[in-house]
Amino acid sequence: MHPVTRNLRKLSSISTVQQSIPIYCKRHPPAHPAFLKTPKFQKNNQQVDRKIRVLVDMDGVIADFEKSLIQIYQNECPNLPVLPCYLRRGLFIDKQYDEYFFQDWPEAGEKLRTIMKREHFFKNLPPIPEAVNKIHCLLDNPGYDVSICTSPLTHNVFCTSEKLEWLDKFFGNRFHRKVIMTNDKTLVNADFLLDDKEHIEGAIENPSFEHILVRQQHNQHVTSTDKKNILESWNGLDDLLENLISEKFGEKAV
Secondary structure, eight states: HHHHHHHHHHHHHHHHHHSSOOOBBBBOOOOSSSOOOOOOEETTEEEOOOOOOEOOOHHHHHHOHHHHHHHHHHHHTSOOOOGGGGGGSSOOOHHHHHHHHTTOHHHHHHHHHHHHTTTTTTTTBBBBBBHHHHHHHHHHHHTTEEEEEEEEOOOOOOHHHHHHHHHHHHHHHTTOEEEEEEEEEGGOSSSSEEESSOOOOOOOOSSSSEEEEOOOOGGGGGTTTTSOOOEEOOOHHHHHHHHHHHHHHHHTTT
């Protein structure tokens, strides 16, 4: 192959990869970047500034776990059933497939579990572009202290390291030393937790953070009557955080 042709193909390939990665660019920020002010607090009659601590889950929040899982499932087993979107309930999709399909297709739920245990599954999860962009906005904002707080899949020995690789791919070193992997998020001290799980349960009955439920297909049945804080769209995060900060610190803010 001619060297020029080879180089052009290489450049084209690089360009395609770059276009597929929705990395936030300061020259082209999202339509509604976050520019919330940090509340000021009184301590010993002196004003003290502190950052708002925000925890961000990964799977189903910034990484499209279920979309990737179902795509692989359908590609490899086109004869197995797929649960209609309107019936999806709960975080554990494999258990729901067992419940619905076990009598006629007992292998359906097991196939999902097999995929989730594979090497490279978590590493290759597609990003949720609007979520990745908004988290970059929060990281840019000096008023926020943002950390990743995610639960590793204990049955996948590659999960933890691949989650770190995924973060490095889409955030570089912006979460260096700011990644918390735990199966009990209630133990983590923060102001807010962005998570798609309906109920955050653990050793602490009343954790320090306010849970903001990130809307996903599997929690579509949850309404504002069931859950106070629901993030329906990432463009609404700014207003939601501003209102919650006012509620949480209103009496202390000066």
